[in-house]
Amino acid sequence: MTVHKRACTTPPPRASRSFRVRWPVLIAAACAGLVLATTSPPAVAAGAHDLGDETMLYDFQDGLVPAEVGPYQAKTTIVGRGDKKLRVDFQARKNYYSSFSVRPEPVWNWSAEESESLGIAMELTNPSDRSVQLTIDLESSTGVATRSVNVPAGGGGTYYFDVDSPALHRDTGLRADPSWLADKDVTSAVWMWGSKETDTSRISQLNFYVAGLLHDRSVIVDDIRVVRDAPADPDYLKGLVDAFGQNNKVDYKGKVSRTSEILRQRAAEAKDLRRHPVPEDRSRYGGWLNGPRLEATGNFRVEKYQGRWTLVDPDGYLFFSTGIDNARMFDSPTTTGYDFDHDAIQELPPPSLTAGGPEDLNRVQKSALPTRTKMSETRADLFSKLPKYRTRAGEGFGYAPDTLAGPVAQGETYSFYKANVARKYPGSNYMERWRDNTVDRMLSWGFTSFGNWTDPEMYDNDRIPYFAHGWIKGDFKTVSTGQDYWGPMPDPFDPAFSDAAARTARAVADEVADSPLAIGVFMDNELSWGNAGSFSTRYGVVIDTMSRDAAESPTKSAFSDELEEKYGTIDALNAAWQTTVPSWEALRSGSADLGSDETAKESDYSALMTLYATQYFKTVDAELDKVMPDHLYAGSRFASWGRTPEVVEAASKYVDIMSYNEYREGLHPSEWAFLEELDKPSLIGEFHMGTTTTGQPHPGLVSAGTQAERARMYAEYMEQLIDNPYMVGGHWFQYADSPVTGRALDGENYNIGFVSVTDRPYPEIVAAARDVNQRLYDRRYGNLATAEGHYTGRRSAE
Template sequence: MFIKSRVTSLLLPLGCTLLLACSPQQAQPPSGITTLTTLYNFDHGDLPDALKITHGSVESTEKSGNGQAKITLHSKSHHSASFTLRPYSPWQWNSMGEFAFALDISNPSGQSTQLYATATDAKGHVHNRSFVVPAHSSNTYYMELRGADLSTDSGLRANPKQWQSSAAPMIWRHGTKQLDLAAINEISFTVRGLLEDKTLIIDNAQLVRANQIDPHYLTGLIDKFGQNAKQNSEYHVASKAQLIADKKAERRTLAQGSLTDRSTFSGWKDGPKLQASGYFRVAKYQNKWTLVDPEGYLFFSNGIANVRMANTSTLTGYDFDHSLIQPRSGNELTPEDSQGLNRVPDTAIKSRKVASELRADLFTWLPDYHEPLGKHYGYRRSVHSGPLTQGESYSFYRANLERKYATETQPDFMQQWRDTTVDRMLNWGFTSFGNWLDPDFYQLDRIPYFANGWIIGDFKTVSSGNDYWSPLPDPFDPEFAKRADITLKRVAKEVNNSPWCIGVFIDNEKSWGSESSLEARYGIALNTLSLPDGDSPTKARFTQWLADKYSNIESLNSAWNSNYPHWDSIVQGVQLNELNASVIADLSALTEIYASEYFRVVNAAVKRHLPNHLYMGARFADWGMTPEVRAAAAKYADVISYNYYKEGLDSDFWAFLDQLDKPAIIGEFHIGATDSGLFNPGLVHAQSQQDRATMYTAYMNSVIDNPYFVGAHWFQYLDSPVSGRAYDGENYNVGFVTVADRPYTPLVNAARTVNSELYPKRFK
């Protein structure tokens, strides 16, 4: 049993608040860091009341006479668990210079732990970061809260380390970089979506500053192969000759072929055979949902997504005279970030100029446009985020493919790459590709795949209040159905009724809403109800539904506890502030009406143009879906798709599958580490390439063991550009291969093992 000690709050001349346990002891900081003040330590069994635990436990412990807090987080039976430092009154850090919050963390277990760190100010703004605590490790982890890096928009999702210190930075995720430092309410650390409980030991919550920073941390980062020029790894290449040697060595391995228990279409040849339809379908077998291949064999889709050139380019910091660039067309069927390089016309090249010195200085080499490797330049007419709104791009990966595969006798390096890629998939044991496959693979007839399409066009939109990628379409606008039909007609032409096509994904990660609050859950309905009927077909449909339910305005006012003078108030748009039970029930119904129309329209287009193929839904992000939207998808999608970036499928989050009882598939997941030379591991952190392999195995086994899932797709085939992909700066170690097209051996070996046991484990 431990003794809780009340913590004393002292106001310092600096303007920060010093919170000390009963017996404060200054800790020895890691190299390169100076401690400004200690907020908490845990000496002599003292645990401050400010330490709050959610779904876990804490006890006092001691090491070498130094008190610590041992925290166990029970995320196995809960989707998330956390520990939080919350003072009695907000911390006042506005008078500090450049500084960071730091915490000593030890991990005594044999598995790494990813933590999501969030600082929240009194205005409700949040500053989100994440980091990994390696197995059997101890270190200091810091969250920079004031510094030049926070106001530097490099166009990278996470910048390289600027502090010259042995302490580890928490990696920026999202939120507000510039918090109100005059009133910080709390700093929390959370684990999410874990497959087992986690134990950590914490000590010395402090404010610290760097003794020295690297003024050139954003200069000369990228070498001529697109690799990190400042950090070597065993996967780096130093020459074209090394790339060619890789190709020759790998060909000997790939010649060994694929697993022997596979049917023509990669189904389970050694398992039971169901009715064959000539195309892929879904069925229940022994109370488990499954895909069935065209020959009738049980099929589980394990594959890799985003095998294409579209997201391989990075912004160079150069631009051209915009009058010489062809503008985007309103009739495009594919968003620009999913298109190819889109090279500028030759007439524009002479106008090339530096548009961002910061971006241009990232590179140690870029080719001349007239050099052979100059053909890998492209252009982005719009981007999601970063210091530029448009500009020149370059694909180092594509350039490396030419260096590696092009010969005088076989100059078509892209065909060599496609053949090698399929050989890899089969040799590594994968049964299919995932989403976002280059259509040039569609007619190779060697491995099953999924087609994809986007519905874009000049139709009206609605908002959930958090339109991360873009606003939502208005499915009641006739233009939306028209564009859906055009899109699916194009996809059907690409597929050409191929039995190798399992199904089609349409759209991706739309911001349908979340269950974080009532306002977030019903944002589509709330925002749409505020619009005039004449401006929004969806709003007009909502008004009609309300009129059908409530015969007059008095009935609606009685149910909603409102006082609208006449029905025209609803027609012109209303702002709902009080959400009583009747309002919530109506918002729920309206949300499902909206989502049902979206999925109905898309499903109709799929079945009209691809009647023999499965409709795979819109790939829900776990942060952007609600029960109403999932229920709507269940009515029309053959398989419901989810992108889920966690360590595995925890039972708490996925309990809703029992209610839907529909086949499901993971559209995206990944795990990354910074020993690759990339500055950002991705959305799920591992401590090393070997740890990636271990975590991959655990994730896949959690999917294979779930009776509702019929597959899982890793995102993506290759790492993001080290300098960030052109569209939004993602610079993640998420590939099975590097920018130099070198496979990550531990991950490949893990996939081979999982895939060799796939069917017996799934259908045991």
């Protein structure tokens, strides 16, 4: 029985494994207005996987695009002469966002029958020559659940969206779990963000979209169906990783089974590094030795040279920053599920204000080991084997005083990456050898610098430049945007914030020690400034702050002063805002009703947002100038979800390099046209692409189909930055893969490294980096004349 869903508050008819159809279900289907194409069982396309108790929603066999399927900046057609399917051509090159969605009217209700699990299965194939990352939103009365799949170029298969299951609600501490389905040939969509609680009685939309692509894509869709009680693998989490931290359930090229293989790889790489020396066109600081030599100041600076922004190295050579973030051990541990008697643990050092962290990863002292207690069986069962503390592999143990996600709030950690480095370099100086080899790699791979969060022990390497980093932490007051992803926003009008910024600036300055290798400093990271999606997301800081009492909120006091200075009388403000605020005192107290007229308040809210952001960047810049006047302030690295026009404009007045983290295929022209108007030197601080081909359950924020495609996507992204006249650099996040079992902080378990957990470089992306970096300066500056007439930026030579 083929069923095309048009309306349903009653459950749709089900095709069970035995294909029995009950009369009450048929009656319900008829009254709901369903089109019953035939009385035979629903056919699933050849090659599709039978997941058990399935109900067909759409099989497209009538040759019509269902009325409730709507494309947006995309084209939908029915293809196939026999077995008909829906083809969707995403017009992605011209449009940042392209989608097709299913909006049932009335909403779907799948709640009437109890089941252990509920999901949506579909057949997806990709006729394109590039893989397509398809993001899927399922919207219900409880919010939007967002998953993602990657359909490889020229390939496809059966894909499953978990709507409700015990696995979905199990807190594992992993950003994405391995598939719990018994059929491992079915690809489970990975969790991205949003709600894990779906109201299955009121599902209002199923939306498929692509975003930020630089090339058009197509996908062919068939047999969208509801699945109940899909067969499950009861051991999908048990023994997930082996003794080296590799996925125990997946075989792939480069996987090791013994330490001797790590040692052989080390020897082979040493030969490779010798065969690939630093490109010959590099100055001692990594600048373009064959290009024009501008004024040398002894430190890095920015300059606009013949219409293109550029960094200038300390000796005066044009410089473009290519590098890798997070070359350090700090983010490599994963929680084990064990903890200790807290009274037995030594006092841990306070959180670092810089990119540094304890080299021993907060390893607990010997006397605390007898108090080791299992706190999470789920976490503990992920590991097939953990070593003893006193062994060589035991070098990987540490302790997390707090986490942001997962079943343990604190506890024992283990870094498989550090343990494998200890295996790789026998002796007590293995960390020093790892650092030396990391610098060797950066130079051999052609990079001109490190990116953010480099181990400060490598700052004095005397061979490659770097960016330093500072975290502004303290007891200052905060405000909120309502979307505080990493935490609440600072109150920059609080004098305690200025004090905290000064402490951080001094800590960074102490580590940098006025080194000419330090290009600049990032301060903070991906703050929740809001976004331009709506009034509430754009002005969240203002909305929240206006509800506060000025006596307790310095930012509210500053906002109130600004409004009173502008309007003079409360009546004038009420006339402008269409409100009935009784007095300035009522406004200051936060008790006044500010009404719902967004349009009337928008210009003032925009000005207040600018005031807030200006105070933040002005304060940080002033404190850096006091202790690091010769180094560049590289901003706070805006996330794409945390950036508004007001904040960007405010930052541009105080930072030397505008920094952005952009996790897309590249910089889509429709979203980045503002660079021309802003006209500031800019840098991409984070981007990456990943796959699931090496056992990581989650590919990362941007996915590729293969390691070769990941390498190609890296090269294309970097080439776009190199060609952009406003860009002065691009940094890949990150050096090593995330742990398969999730990093301790928040569970990220992405294949986003240039090296694996066993410290093995991925040859495809290394080759791509070498090629891009070898051609870097000829591509960026090769067509520029060396004539005079350039003009300089704010921190250029006097």
